[in-house]
Amino acid sequence: xxxxxxxxxxxxxxxxxxxxxxxxxxxxxxxxxxxxxxxxxxxxxxxxxxxxxxxxxxxxxxxxxxxxxxxxxxxxxxxxxxxxxxxxxxxxxxxxxxxxxxxxxxxxxxxxxxx
Amino acid sequence: xxxxxxxxxxxxxxxxxxxxxxxxxxxxxxxxxxxxxxxxxxxxxxxxxxxxxxxxxxxxxxxxxxxxxxxxxxxxxxxxxxxxxxxxxxxxxxxxxxxxxxxxxxxxxxxxxxxx
Numbered sequence: 001x002x003x004x005x006x007x008x009x010x011x012x013x014x015x016x017x018x019x020x021x022x023x024x025x026x027x028x029x030x031x032x033x034x035x036x037x038x039x040x041x042x043x044x045x046x047x048x049x050x051x052x053x054x055x056x057x058x059x060x061x062x063x064x065x066x067x068x069x070x071x072x073x074x075x076x077x078x079x080x081x082x083x084x085x086x087x088x089x090x091x092x093x094x095x096x097x098x099x100x101x102x103x104x105x106x107x108x109x110x111x112x113x114x115x
Numbered sequence: 116x117x118x119x120x121x122x123x124x125x126x127x128x129x130x131x132x133x134x135x136x137x138x139x140x141x142x143x144x145x146x147x148x149x150x151x152x153x154x155x156x157x158x159x160x161x162x163x164x165x166x167x168x169x170x171x172x173x174x175x176x177x178x179x180x181x182x183x184x185x186x187x188x189x190x191x192x193x194x195x196x197x198x199x200x201x202x203x204x205x206x207x208x209x210x211x212x213x214x215x216x217x218x219x220x221x222x223x224x225x226x227x228x229x230x231x
Contacts, residue, residue, distance in 0.1 A: 004158065031217065042119065042204065042221035043159070050217075059218070091158055095217075104219065106151075106158030 002026065004107035006092050012113045013082055021077040021110045025094030032075050033095075033104060034067060038088040046090075049075060082114045118142045119207050121222035129230050134192040136225050138205030141186065145207040149219070150179060150190050153202045162203070163190070195229045202226045 005024045013019050025032050034046040045059040049069040060066070064082075069075040079086055089111050093104040120139045128134045138148075146167040151159035165172040165179045165188065172179050178191045192199055205222040212218075 009156075033217070035219075035221075040223065042117075042121075042223040043206075043219070045218045045220075048217060056218075093158070103149075103161045103164075106160065108156060108158050 004092055004094055004105055006090075006107040006110050008110060009108065010111045010113075012115065014115050015084060016081055018078065018080045019082055019112065021079075021090050021112070023075045023077070023092030023107060025073065025075070025092070026105055027073075029094035029096055029105070030072065031095045031104075032069055033093040034075070034077050035091045035093065036088040037091060037109075038085075043091060046077070079112075082112075084114050087112055087114045116141075117222075118145075119205055119220050119222040121203075121205055121225050123225050124223070125226040125228070127228045127230060128195045130197055131194045134190075134195045134199065134227055134229070136190040136192075136203050136205075136227065138188045138190075138222055139186060140188075140207050142207070142209065142220075143186065144209045144212065145220075147208040147210050148179070148181060148188050149206045149208070150177075151204040151206060151221075153204060153224070159204055192227075195227075197229045197231050200227055200229045 007022045030051045032049040035043040037043050047067045048056040064080045067077045089109040091109045093106045095104045118141050149164040150162040152162045153159040163174050163177050165181050181188045202224040204224045206219040
């Protein structure tokens with residue numbers, strides 16, 4: 001079956017521009033997560049969506065970052081006025097349901113480069 | 116302040132030998148630990164996990180050991196194969212932290228190279 005997909009796979013942008021990153025979770029997965037991995041670092045949690053509940057945005061590094069999830073499926077991570085320190089691989093993951101811990105399935109990531 | 120540490124950025128092992136990847140954590144509230152494997156240009160894939168009530172979990176060639184008193188876990192791969200060459204991430208979870216119970220905290224990863 002189809003896994004988590006992300007687009008674009010690579011994005012190069014100029015400092016100050018806005019970017020949108022897209023995530024298509026596995027069908028039927030109610031939980032969706034965004035992480036980012038900066039060079040030489042581990043994965044850093046950004047935001048979590050679960051069903052119709054309000055998202056947990058506690059990991060977003062600044063108010064330039066926002067995310068939405070439409071219809072409980074596709075999610076878009078938006079970074080406004082990009083800065084060079086935003087350069088990283090942005091990873092999306094989904095999992096079946098909350099309650100007991102469920103394995104998170106990751107997409108291939110979007111490599112963002114801010115010049 | 117890193118709560119999950121993988122102090123070896125890289126490791127090289129001969130094919131057929133044992134690979135041992137180490138991970139240390141500082142948060143005593145973590146009660147579930149996972150290892151993820153990542154190939155270039157792909158997302159991490161789940162490999163094996165262990166609950167804090169256990170000290171060992173085995174799945175085929177992969178075994179994870181947990182030493183709670185030392186806040187240390189390790190992943191053993193035996194025998195190592197060239198296809199095991201990847202970056203391995205250790206991750207931890209506090210399943211009792213309410214809203215944060217799903218937030219995986221990752222180490223920086225160890226790049227394993229298995230030499231044929």
